Amino acid sequence: MAIAHSKQAGPPAGRGMNGIARVGDADRALPWIVVISIVSLAFNDLPALLPIGEISQDAFIYALPILTLFLLRSSGDIEVPTMLLWFTAAFTAVVLAGIVVNYDDIATYQFKGRTGMERVVTQGMTFALGIVITVLAYNLGRRGMTVHIVRGAKAALLIMAAVGVLECASWVNVPVLTPMHEVLSSVIHSAGETSTVYVTRLRMTAFEVSWAGVMLTFFFPFGAVSLKGRRLETVAYTGLVAILVILAQSRTALLVFGFQALLLGWYYARHRVDLLVLALTGAVIGAFLLAAEPTAYRKMADAITEMAVGQDADLDQEENVSNVTRTAAIKSAFSMFTDQPLLGVGLGQFGFLYRHHLQADDFRSYEVRAYILDDETTPWPPIYSIHARLLAETGLFGYLIWLVFIFSLFARSCSNTLRSGPDTAPLHLATAMTLFGLLILGASIDSFRFFGGWIAAGLALGFAGDRNLRPPGARPQPSAKRQRPDP
Template sequence: KKEIKLPWSNALLPFLLFFIFTVFATASGALLAPIPLHGNEYWGRAIRALITFGIGLSFFFAALWMHKDEDDLRHSLKWLYAGLFITILWVGVQAIALHTPLLKKGQVSAWQELFSVRGLTKVRRVSGFAFEASWFAGQLVTLYIPWLFAAILARFRVTKYKWLEPLLLLGAIASLLLTFSRGGMLIGITAAGLTLLISGRKAISRAFSWFFNIKKSAESVKSVDIRAFSTRIVLLFLIIAMLWGGVAFIARQEYVTRLWTVEANSLSDYFIQINAGGRLTYLWAAAKVYTAHPILGTGLGSTGFYLFQEYPDWAMVNNPEVARQLSPTTNLYPNAKNLYLRILVETGVVGFFIFGSFLFAILAQIGITIQRNKFLGIAGLFSFFAIISYYFMQDSFAMAELWINFGIVLGTASYLKNKYKEAS
């Protein structure tokens, strides 16, 4: 019988250590005996949080152990691209309904409710197959775009169709713009910029070299020059047109332009007016909770029990999200909406540093992988920057897009490591 060897990565040790410490911190957090909130009790929230963490673990280990070689990677990418293609088609339908009179919004919303618990949003933001637009933007920048971006830089193709990755990348970027997600666009720009700065300089140099150095043919110099020159001019105009069109489209959306057009009396008032008052409130309160329990934290899933009493006075005025949570009839359970703060609050500084060591172990593995497989390394680097940025905007362990790419990269990197050892 053929022995089955599961991929192993040095990043797994701190990750498993973090899980064990989380269980310990949760048990110790029960000794604090927080007062139940809106029908939620400590162990109910703790068990729920451990289950969601387990879901995240399942995504991570499934992706890790399913990718034992480059063939597995290609197979997964084909299905990932297929899913993205279908998503882009549905985004197109949503965009037509939201921005043109060609399709009725109510009809498309009814179609969406056939497979989703939510129809089209009241604002003109596409959400793909996600529950809300910001979640869809997060999926694009953390799951799909890293592979497409790496495919362009490393000139890697999954199929024989060389136009597939560039076309899907354009579709993904257009979908991202249509979400109007300020955080999603910022993450995409940040991750792309850092990845280019670190590993894309050769690709940029190659592109400039191709653009400015037109090869000549001894047989027909003029015709080749004209054709090559025309190709470059058309390509340049297309790039400028797409950039100009994207910026102009976003600049007309009040949800985005509000960032620099609002008139606020204070910093807190500014955040409230740009619909970020709730996030600032949670950040403020979570930071104060952490200072009260800095070592072991309050236990997994328990942040909401401590946030209310730390809300600042300014959060009580003209802050609809906070007002809904303060209603005596609500059953909402507040959260930090920032994974770093959540880990600090619930597992203390010890858990935070263990989780940080897990992230640094992944980054170290990605750095080694870039030397052995440029495509995989660039995709991993983009994913890393996008995911650690996305942690600032959400606090759930159960979101698949935060684990799948890490699992794929580490699993395939383990294969490359063994292959490199055998070759040497």
């Protein structure tokens, strides 16, 4: 195996006599492994099989080594994009500088059975895993495997919808279907059947409804695009995701879906200014109403749920995270940022300082009171926002490095969408939709575990070179020389 710099690396070398590529078992199996790996992203609540922390319940973690081996067997080398190298080096330098500056405090932190350096290592490993996933996605994109990523996303949406049907059936105790859901839950959920927690909120294959929204942020763009120009297929998958998001009753998921659907509509109606203005106006009004009066969305979702399951939605069901808890965490993060504005308090250190930045009013929430207990059985304090987390833990430098990296890839994907032909434009569009969804989703999740976002980043980097603007599934040409694309 060879790891090559993307500027020197050429296309995968041909195998066989006289330069004629010979398709081996790894070449034939790789597309199937890609599809299975993408589908595995839908399952993040499996019973833990390995002692590797929070990621031990993600099915993708177990599919990743197999995908890597088959990719290496098929291609023989791995290319690392230059832009990713610079991003990794810059972000790592900021993290290390933050650790050095705060080392005296980090070395003494101990809370809920964890130490400061332990948190640095575990969170650093999660970030490193994201970089590895980005490199793999980059190489898959360069080898024309994006068509199989799309197929995997479509399959994952159908699987999530099928599990959702069984889950809805369990709400009203439908014979046969309810026992099927209970058996299935014992396999795909670490706690088994827990539908009583969310009586009328759809979580499908995910750990909870918020993570279902995270999954759909990646599956919707790549599942909705049609590589053959079938707009009816796009409409069908968009409608399916809309139903899933509404039944999940997640405001964040609905907001992300709305903006992603707006990008999708922009692409297909970009030559109709009147339609774009109408859609944009409707989206702005909808977002304003959702932010100003969240009960309006809840009433709408409850009404649809009642029609779907034939029973009244439980009005006592609340968000699994209260607004008080979320606000307290974000305010604490910004308080840490004001104390250490440049380099932050150190990667993974938020939980140790959380209780010192709370205000008296925050203790109204029983969740906040549980988070500050030095008890290993209580949850670790979350931040609920990757934007707030990066500002608090890596400072302004770390946050800007991450933001510039993601936003530049989003802008590049939008540009490629406009200048590419009908064969490849939908793939650039799906990548742009996912990256834009990641920026919005960052207001609700604080983890580097959004593997779909890392995959989209790798594909955006892989699509950057002109030789990668080829029809889905096409093989790279046996020439390492780059040529400028036609305008």
